[in-house]
Amino acid sequence: MFADNMDILTVARWRAMCRINYAHGTSSLRRTLTNRLRAFVPSPHAFVDLVTSHGGIFGGEVALSFFLRLDSYRPSFVEIYSSNYNYEKLCEAILDDPSISARIKTHSFFTNTHSHAIHRLVASSLNIHLSNGLSILVHQSYTCSPFAPMSRTPSTALSNFVSRYSFGCSHPGLTLARRALLADKVTPSFTPYDSATFERLLSHNFSISVSPSAWPEYRRVFEDGSLWTPEVCWREKFLCPNQGRFFGDKGSLVGYFDPLGGDKGRCVKGQLAPFGPMLIWRIMTTFECGDGCEYLDEVLDQGVTYIPVLFRSDPVGELRDSILDRRTGTASLYRFTSTACLDRYIRRGQFVTM
Numbered sequence: 001m002f003a004d005n006m007d008i009l010t011v012a013r014w015r016a017m018c019r020i021n022y023a024h025g026t027s028s029l030r031r032t033l034t035n036r037l038r039a040f041v042p043s044p045h046a047f048v049d050l051v052t053s054h055g056g057i058f059g060g061e062v063a064l065s066f067f068l069r070l071d072s073y074r075p076s077f078v079e080i081y082s083s084n085y086n087y088e089k090l091c092e093a094i095l096d097d098p099s100i101s102a103r104i105k106t107h108s109f110f111t112n113t114h115s116h117a118i119h120r121l122v123a124s125s126l127n128i129h130l131s132n133g134l135s136i137l138v139h140q141s142y143t144c145s146p147f148a149p150m151s152r153t154p155s156t157a158l159s160n161f162v163s164r165y166s167f168g169c170s171h172p173g174l175t176l177a178r179r180a181l182l183a184d185k186v187t188p189s190f191t192p193y194d195s196a197t198f199e200r201l202l203s204h205n206f207s208i209s210v211s212p213s214a215w216p217e218y219r220r221v222f223e224d225g226s227l228w229t230p231e232v233c234w235r236e237k238f239l240c241p242n243q244g245r246f247f248g249d250k251g252s253l254v255g256y257f258d259p260l261g262g263d264k265g266r267c268v269k270g271q272l273a274p275f276g277p278m279l280i281w282r283i284m285t286t287f288e289c290g291d292g293c294e295y296l297d298e299v300l301d302q303g304v305t306y307i308p309v310l311f312r313s314d315p316v317g318e319l320r321d322s323i324l325d326r327r328t329g330t331a332s333l334y335r336f337t338s339t340a341c342l343d344r345y346i347r348r349g350q351f352v353t354m
């Protein structure tokens with residue numbers, strides 16, 4: 001199927017052209033996820049349903065691989081994130097599933113130290129070692145948002161989610177170009193799994209940096225030895241490491257597997273990402289923005305690294321699927337945002353801090 005060879009933005013635009021493309025493109029997107037899970041579980045579709053029905057979301061390298069759509073990027077472990085209150089039932093459901101339990105060699109529950117838990121926002125984890133050498137990790141969020149641990153991953157390449165109905169990428173402009181901002185304040189709490197992930201990122205030619213200025217497009221421009229562009233932090237492209245971010249702002253990419261079939265409504269009703277308990281966060285970085293994004297940010301106060309929030313609905317269209325946006329023909333991430341968007345959420349009572 002040639003749609004499998006398109007990058008995610010291309011397949012999203014291509015499937016918006018007609019119903020036939022839509023069917024093929026949607027199948028291709030679903031196949032991207034299930035093909036990656038097939039090495040871990042015998043029934044990937046049932047596994048995705050099981051995880052989503054228990055409020056879990058896929059993250060880590062499996063979600064990254066979904067966005068990159070690179071067949072060669074095959075992680076050796078699947079990371080699933082759960083809210084603190086859904087965790088036990090999700091673990092039970094996975095361990096009790098006969099088709100999965102037949103493949104399990106050993107499993108263990110691990111409770112993190114308090115220090116690690118507040119650094120990474122992961123309270124505990126279930127490690128399932130499969131008989132084929134691969135692993136499934138289920139992480140319990142330190143908060144009511146399953147997304148919280150992803151906000152503390154060591155790099156923006158890993159702040160992506162995929163569920164039965166939806167998917168999101170926080171920094172598509174970087175991630176899809178195999179670039180990532182490093183959360184260097186997180187690196188002291190590296191786990192062996194983090195190290196393995198970083199090795200795989202580097203082996204797939206990811207460029208990782210604390211500052212966007214590491215890449216030519218985001219440097220100050222000099223001409224004839226004189227500076228002619230001012231220092232900028234690229235806030236307008238949602239790349240300033242100090243700014244507050246959330247899934248649904250115009251720097252992020254949010255999509256649905258079957259937007260015409262009502263997947264967005266299912267996410268709203270079921271309180272599934274990008275709706276329900278989510279997070280506003282900023283990267284854990286030593287980067288210091290010269291434009292004051294640390295203390296002048298419109299969504300996070302100075303010193304605040306995250307706020308759990310509840311997205312109830314989407315009255316202003318900020319979580320519009322880029323696939324259905326026919327006005328510009330581009331994904332939402334390439335449009336400049338109105339800084340008043342969050343004000344509108346708050347004013348209309350659709351955005352609630354928890």
Ligand SMILES: [Zn+2]
Nearest residue numbers: 233240289293
């Ligand atoms: Zn800034």
